[in-house]
Structures are given as C-alpha cells and as structure tokens.
Amino acid sequence: METLDRDHALRQVQEVLMDVLNLDQPPAPDMRLVEDLGAESLDVISLLFEFEERLGRRIPDAEVGALATVADVVARVLSAPPAGSVG
Numbered sequence: 001m002e003t004l005d006r007d008h009a010l011r012q013v014q015e016v017l018m019d020v021l022n023l024d025q026p027p028a029p030d031m032r033l034v035e036d037l038g039a040e041s042l043d044v045i046s047l048l049f050e051f052e053e054r055l056g057r058r059i060p061d062a063e064v065g066a067l068a069t070v071a072d073v074v075a076r077v078l079s080a081p082p083a084g085s086v087g
Contacts, residue, residue, distance in 0.1 A: 004055065009074050016050040017070065029071035037070075051077055058083040 004012075014026035021037050033039040039047070044064055050074075052058045057080035059067075067073050 002008065004057070004078055006074065009055070009077050010070075012055050013051070013070060013074050013077060016047060016054060017073075020046045020050055027070050029069065029072050029074065032068055033070070033073070034068075046071075052083045056083050057081070 010029065010072050011026075012016075017023060017027050017033075017037065020043055021039060023037065027037055031037055033044070048059055048061065048064065054083055054085055055077055057077050059073075063076065
C-alpha cells in the first residue's frame with residue numbers, strides 16, 4: 001500500500017468531495033463540509049465509503065462528527081489505519 005503524504009491526501013480528498021458533492025472546483029482546505037460545501041448526512045456516508053475505496057483508509061463512523069473542514073478530513077485520512085487492518 002502506498003504511503004500518503006499530505007499533498008497527495010489533500011488532492012484525493014478534494015477529488016472525492018468534488019465527485020460526491022458535485023463541486024465544480026476543488027474545495028479549499030479551510031472550507032467547511034456542511035456550511036460551505038452543503039454536505040448532508042447521506043453525503044457523509046458516501047464520502048466515508050469513497051475515502052475507503054480510493055485511499056484504502058477507513059474513518060470510523062463515530063468520528064465523522066469531529067470532521068468539520070476539508071483539512072480535518074485530510075488529517076484524519078492521514079492518521080487512519082489502512083482499511084482491513086485491525087484496530
């Protein structure tokens with residue numbers, strides 16, 4: 001599994017957000033998921049699935065509420081264990 005650096009993770013997170021939320025351009029790291037990007041609870045579930053699929057990292061559902069901005073998601077993706085690992 002490839003190691004993610006912050007820039008790569010940011011680009012991947014931006015791509016997922018653009019796809020799931022139908023955005024025209026990559027969201028800035030300080031943009032808020034709900035207030036600025038219009039993410040709804042169903043969108044968040046889709047986002048979690050896509051992050052796991054594309055990045056191989058699983059963010060536990062219980063931690064979603066703590067992710068307010070694009071940068072929060074990037075930081076959590078970077079600290080997440082690879083999908084399929086125990087922990």
